[in-house]
Amino acid sequence: MDDLAERRMQVVRDHMRLECELDFEAVLETFAHPRYEINGDAMVFDGRDEVMRYFESSRTPFPDQGNELISIAHAGDNVHIEMYLTGTHLGPLKVGDQVVPPTGKSFKVRMAGVFQFAPGSDKIVCERPYVDPAQIARQLGLG
Numbered sequence: 001m002d003d004l005a006e007r008r009m010q011v012v013r014d015h016m017r018l019e020c021e022l023d024f025e026a027v028l029e030t031f032a033h034p035r036y037e038i039n040g041d042a043m044v045f046d047g048r049d050e051v052m053r054y055f056e057s058s059r060t061p062f063p064d065q066g067n068e069l070i071s072i073a074h075a076g077d078n079v080h081i082e083m084y085l086t087g088t089h090l091g092p093l094k095v096g097d098q099v100v101p102p103t104g105k106s107f108k109v110r111m112a113g114v115f116q117f118a119p120g121s122d123k124i125v126c127e128r129p130y131v132d133p134a135q136i137a138r139q140l141g142l143g
Helices: 003-020 024-029 048-059 133-139
Strands: 035-038 043-046 066-075 078-088 093-095 098-100 106-117 124-130
Touching: 003 024, 003 066, 003 078, 003 106, 003 124, 024 048, 035 048, 043 048, 106 133
Parallel strands: 035 124
Antiparallel strands: 035 043, 066 078, 078 106, 093 098, 106 124
16 A cells, blocks of 8 residues: 555544544544535535534534444545444433433444545545434434
C-alpha cells in the first residue's frame, strides 16, 4: 500500500477518534471542505456552520456517541469503513416534529461509511455514513 493510502486511512482513524472526543474543531481540520451526506443525500450538511450544527444536533440526544472500527480499506480516492455506532439516549431527541425525552437506553448498531478525498490529497472532501435509524429507534424502545 502506498504512503497516500496509509495517510488517508490514518486521517479517517483520527477523524473518528476526534468525533468521540468531541473535539469538533480538530475534526473540521481533517476536511478540505466539511461535508456530511447522511445515508446518501437524505441529509446533507455542507460547510463549517452546517457541519457544526450536525454535531450539535447528533450529540445533544447522544452526548456519549461513539464508534468502534471493525474494518477499513482504501480504494481509489475513498476510504471505506465498517463500524459499530454506539450511544446512550441522555438528551432530547428530535424526530420529525416531535421531541422524544431521554430514555436512558443505549444502542449499538453496525454501519458503513465512505470518506471521499480530493485526488492526491489526504484531506476529506465528504463523509458518507450509512446507518439504519430504525435499528437505533428499536434499541431505544421507540419503534
